[in-house]
Amino acid sequence: MPEDLTVRERILEAGYACVARYGLAKTTVEDVARAAKLSRATLYRQFPGGRDQLLREVITWETGRFFGRLAEAVAGALDFAGLLEEALLFAHRAIEEHDVLQKILVTEPERLLPQLTVESERVLVFIRRFLVPYLEREELRPGVEAEEAADYVARMLLSFIGTQGRWDLTDPEQVARLVRTELLAGVLA
């Protein structure tokens, strides 16, 4: 099994490199096999659904890596508000600087976005689980439960990470104000 995991990881990494180079529409199973230095048969063994499954899982894999990096980046925050501020600053920058994402959003958004919307359910669960322990340590406003607050905050985080709207999420002062008002005013006591 561990060997299988390594093979899988190698394929996903190669798949990601191919998507970065050729885009989602043009990446083939042959491209990925060549990049991973594996046979097509090995790829099909790992991804019986072929190209569609492989590309879906590449997107899931990179989304997971992105939010893993985000979680790591904010792990040292002093308090909950500080954690959310760092999360917004980091994630906004990371999205802007994510060359593969930015390229595909311009060239083939119609192929990526349906999948990312499906992913967003999974991402919401991930962020919620990440936030709950922090919320349980904070004093919440009367009547507010950690779980529902985590869901609300996760949604707002995701919304702002994707689209900054009227806020400037490169400006720490604005981010601090955003967190105090729209994210936490109803959550923390």
Place this chain on the structure above:
Amino acid sequence: MTFVGEQRLATQEQRIIDAALRCIARWGIAKTTLDDVARQASCSRATIYRLFPGGKDALLEATVQAELARVFSELSRRLDEAGDNFEELVVAGITCAAQELASHEALQFVLAYEPEVILPRVAFKQADRLLSVVTAFAAPYLARHVGEEEAPRAAEWLARIVLSYTLAPATGVDVRDESSVRRLVRTFVLPGLVHHQQVRQ
């Protein structure tokens, strides 16, 4: 006379747009042809081309604009009913917007079967345009309560809530249901809007 003429034209345009919506709700955007729409509207293809020069793309664009206008006018009606009470205004706005989206058969068909058509308009940077359209509509209603300066951000916030809970429904929150929205608004939104007000003062 001109006025009557324009009215009649507008009515026929509207009939074609209604027909397009019914076709899209049944077959989706890709499979809907101008022949389908013409048959549904009981008019000729030539009439559609005359009223929507550019054919299918022009008709689709006009349909989106007409539907936005219709939803905004419905929202206006509900917001006016809500009157001067801030909580009622916010609850009515979110609930009405969510209900309009959920009950929109053409939109729901496209979201379910042709998401690639819609999502590029509501995700990442492209969503800025959608948010600013909604904000321009809703800000004047909020300005009385949170001030001119804060109103656009407050409006954008409410638009984000509608979008998030509509595209990824939550367990325990139903944004089409007034009492569920009221709870959400009282818990998470009003304290922040009050905060916006304080920042202003």
